[in-house]
Amino acid sequence: MTVTYSYEALPVAEWFRRNREIAGFQNPARAMYQTVRELVENSLDATEPYGILPNIIVRISAVDETRGWFSIYVEDNGVGIPGNEIPNVFGRVFYSSKYKIKQHRGVFGLGLKMVVLYAQSTTNRPIAVRSASVRSDKIYEYKLMIDTTKNEPIIVDVREFENKYKWHGTAVKVTIEGNWLNSKKRIEEYLKRTAIISPYSEIYFSGPDMELALKRRTTKMPPPPKEGLPHPKSVDVDTVKQMIADNRGATLIELLMNNFDRVGEGLAKAFLEWAGLSPTRKAGGLTQEEIVHLVEKMKTYDGWLRPRADWLSPAGPELLEVGAKSILGAEAVFAVTRKPSSYSGHPFIVEAAIAWGGQIPLVDKPILLRYAN
Ligand SMILES: Nc1ncnc2c1ncn2[C@@H]1O[C@H](COP(=O)(O)OP(=O)(O)O)[C@@H](O)[C@H]1O
Ligand SMILES: [Mg+2]
Known part of the structure; x- marks a missing residue:
C-alpha cells in the first residue's frame, strides 16, 4: 500500500469557514452585530488614542428585503489610513498597525478581514472604503475584495480626489446578509454601552426602523496612552x-x-x-x-520593578460618572479608578462604578456591564 501526503497552505476561505463561529459570524443576526462592532471599535481606535473627539456615524439600510441583504456604513473622523495601506488593511488577514504595546481595542489584525470575508461569502459584494489621513492632500476611494487562495487584496476599483477641505477619517460600507430584527437590540445596547464608557464621543445611528443620537456629554478625554516596552x-x-x-x-x-x-x-x-x-x-x-x-x-526574577502603566488609558471616575448619569439616567453614581497593578508583567487597572436611581429600572438583580480592553 502506498500512502501519499500532500502539503498545502490553508486557503483563507477555508480558514474563515472554520473560524467564523469564534469570530462571531455564525449566523446573519450575530454577523450583523459583529460587523457594526468591528467597524465601530476601529473608529474608536482611530480617534481616542490620538486625542481626537470621536464623531461616528453608523447607518444600516435594507438593500434586498427578500434575501435579507443589508448595507452597513460606518464613518469616523479619525486619523485615516494612508492610501497605499488601504488594500492591505482590508485585504490581508493578520495585517494591523496595532501590534504595539499600547492600549487599543483591536489586537489581532482580523476584524476588518472577517467583515470582508463574511460579506464576500454571503453577498459577494466588495467593501467600499473612503479614507484620508491627517493633512493628506488626497482622499482615496477603494472597492476591495480578498483573494481567498492567496490572502491578497483584489482592487476592484480605486479613485483619488483632491482633499480640498483637509477632511480626515475613514468611511466603510459593506453589504452583508443580515437579520435586523434579531440583532437590533444587541446593536442598540452595544452602542449605548460604548457611549457610557466614552461619553466624549458622538455617535449617530440610523437603522431600518430606529434612530439613536448619542450626544457628546463632555469634551474631556482620558490622556492618550503612550507606547511602551514589554516588561x-x-x-x-x-x-x-x-x-x-x-x-x-x-x-x-x-x-x-x-x-x-x-x-x-x-x-x-x-x-x-x-x-x-x-x-x-x-x-x-x-x-x-x-x-x-x-x-x-x-x-x-524577583527584583524587577512593577510595569509602567502609562500605555493604559483609564477612563477615570469623572468620565464614568458622566457616562452613567447621562446614558443610564442614573440619580447617583459612585466611581473609582484603582491603582495600576500587574499580572505576569502585564499592567492593568481596575475601574468600577455603581449607578442607581433615576431612570434605571427596578430589578431584583443589578445589571452588570463589563468592559475589558
Ligand atoms: N476606521 C479606521 N481608521 C483608521 N485606521 C483603521 C480603521 N479601521 C482599520 N484601520 C487600520 O486597519 C488595521 C486593521 O484593522 P482590523 O483588521 O480591524 O485589525 P485590528 O483592529 O485588530 O488592528 C488597523 O490596525 C488600523 O491600522
Ligand atoms: Mg479592529
Whole structure:
C-alpha cells in the first residue's frame, strides 16, 4: 500500500469557514452585530488614542428585503489610513498597525478581514472604503475584495480626489446578509454601552426602523496612552529571539536596558549576574539554549520593578460618572479608578462604578456591564 501526503497552505476561505463561529459570524443576526462592532471599535481606535473627539456615524439600510441583504456604513473622523495601506488593511488577514504595546481595542489584525470575508461569502459584494489621513492632500476611494487562495487584496476599483477641505477619517460600507430584527437590540445596547464608557464621543445611528443620537456629554478625554516596552516578565522565547536578531551587536546589559520596561543599568547587571550570564557578552552570541535559559530567568526574577502603566488609558471616575448619569439616567453614581497593578508583567487597572436611581429600572438583580480592553 502506498500512502501519499500532500502539503498545502490553508486557503483563507477555508480558514474563515472554520473560524467564523469564534469570530462571531455564525449566523446573519450575530454577523450583523459583529460587523457594526468591528467597524465601530476601529473608529474608536482611530480617534481616542490620538486625542481626537470621536464623531461616528453608523447607518444600516435594507438593500434586498427578500434575501435579507443589508448595507452597513460606518464613518469616523479619525486619523485615516494612508492610501497605499488601504488594500492591505482590508485585504490581508493578520495585517494591523496595532501590534504595539499600547492600549487599543483591536489586537489581532482580523476584524476588518472577517467583515470582508463574511460579506464576500454571503453577498459577494466588495467593501467600499473612503479614507484620508491627517493633512493628506488626497482622499482615496477603494472597492476591495480578498483573494481567498492567496490572502491578497483584489482592487476592484480605486479613485483619488483632491482633499480640498483637509477632511480626515475613514468611511466603510459593506453589504452583508443580515437579520435586523434579531440583532437590533444587541446593536442598540452595544452602542449605548460604548457611549457610557466614552461619553466624549458622538455617535449617530440610523437603522431600518430606529434612530439613536448619542450626544457628546463632555469634551474631556482620558490622556492618550503612550507606547511602551514589554516588561521582562511578560515576554516569551520567540519575542526575545526577535529582539536579539534586531540587536545582534548589543551586549546583554544593553539588550535589557534598551528593550524592556523599567530596566536600568544597575538592575540589568544584578539580574544577569543572578542568572549566571556575563553582562558584557554580545547578544548575538547566545545559543538557543542560552536564550531559553535567559527567558526562564527573566520570568522568575524577583527584583524587577512593577510595569509602567502609562500605555493604559483609564477612563477615570469623572468620565464614568458622566457616562452613567447621562446614558443610564442614573440619580447617583459612585466611581473609582484603582491603582495600576500587574499580572505576569502585564499592567492593568481596575475601574468600577455603581449607578442607581433615576431612570434605571427596578430589578431584583443589578445589571452588570463589563468592559475589558
Ligand atoms: N476606521 C479606521 N481608521 C483608521 N485606521 C483603521 C480603521 N479601521 C482599520 N484601520 C487600520 O486597519 C488595521 C486593521 O484593522 P482590523 O483588521 O480591524 O485589525 P485590528 O483592529 O485588530 O488592528 C488597523 O490596525 C488600523 O491600522
Ligand atoms: Mg479592529
